[in-house]
Amino acid sequence: MGKLEFLPEQKEKSVEPKSYGVVEFIGRRDELQDAIAVDRNLGGKEGRHFFGLYDGHGSDAGAKLAAKKLHRFLAEKLEKGLDLKTALQTSFYLTDGEIEKLETQKNGQFGATALAAVFEKGKLTIANAGDSRAILAYKSPSGYKNQAVRLTRDHRASDSIEKKRIEEVGGEIMSVNGIARVGGQYGYPFFR
Numbered sequence: 001m002g003k004l005e006f007l008p009e010q011k012e013k014s015v016e017p018k019s020y021g022v023v024e025f026i027g028r029r030d031e032l033q034d035a036i037a038v039d040r041n042l043g044g045k046e047g048r049h050f051f052g053l054y055d056g057h058g059s060d061a062g063a064k065l066a067a068k069k070l071h072r073f074l075a076e077k078l079e080k081g082l083d084l085k086t087a088l089q090t091s092f093y094l095t096d097g098e099i100e101k102l103e104t105q106k107n108g109q110f111g112a113t114a115l116a117a118v119f120e121k122g123k124l125t126i127a128n129a130g131d132s133r134a135i136l137a138y139k140s141p142s143g144y145k146n147q148a149v150r151l152t153r154d155h156r157a158s159d160s161i162e163k164k165r166i167e168e169v170g171g172e173i174m175s176v177n178g179i180a181r182v183g184g185q186y187g188y189p190f191f192r
Contacts, residue, residue: 020038020051022036024036032060033055033056033057033059034053034055034060035053035054035063035066035067035112036051036053036067037050037051037052037067037068037070038050039071042074042075042118043074043078044075045078048078048119048120049119050071050116050117050118051116051117052067052070052071052115053114054067054070054113054132055112055130055132056111056112057110057111058110058111059108061102061106062099062102062103062111062112063112065095065098065099066095066114069094069098070091070114070116071116073090073091073094074087074091074116074118077090084120085125085127088116088118088125088127089127092114092127092129099111112130113128113129113131113132113155114128114129114132115127115130115133115134115152116128117134124151126152128152129155130155131154132152133152134150134151134152135149135151136151
């Protein structure tokens with residue numbers, strides 16, 4: 001699996017989710033290959049909220065499995081006392097393993113990108129693997145315009161930092177059906 005990226009902690013404001021919404025677009029494909037998971041009190045803990053977005057690659061199977069499993073693994077690891085960063089990393093690896101098992105059972109080649117957001121005690125933690133993007137929108141102090149801050153960096157073959165990282169660990173950028181694929185996407189063990 002590719003490197004999970006945690007951007008430096010920002011301490012400007014405390015945040016609390018008041019509401020959330022979900023919008024899905026199929027895009028150019030015939031079927032929607034995305035999945036979403038929301039757990040408003042992750043692991044039964046009041047005030048700990050989980051939001052996950054999974055973009056399927058090859059089919060919706062990897063995304064659906066990740067949406068079912070990742071937050072459950074995370075709740076288990078947090079219950080066992082792991083810190084949030086370690087629990088997220090472990091949960092991503094466990095979910096990746098589940099996708100590999102499903103691939104073997106179904107004799108398929110599919111996967112998913114994963115983007116996870118956890119709100120707890122006024123703090124937002126984001127983890128991502130792949131090219132899904134998190135953006136935080138908020139009202140400007142003047143109240144005139146909304147502002148947006150990019151919270152993640154896409155793991156794409158066109159990104160020089162990502163390409164260098166893949167090559168440094170012995171990987172390569174490969175073309176699948178004419179599309180450059182970044183090593184480390186969920187469920188693509190032959191691209192790592």
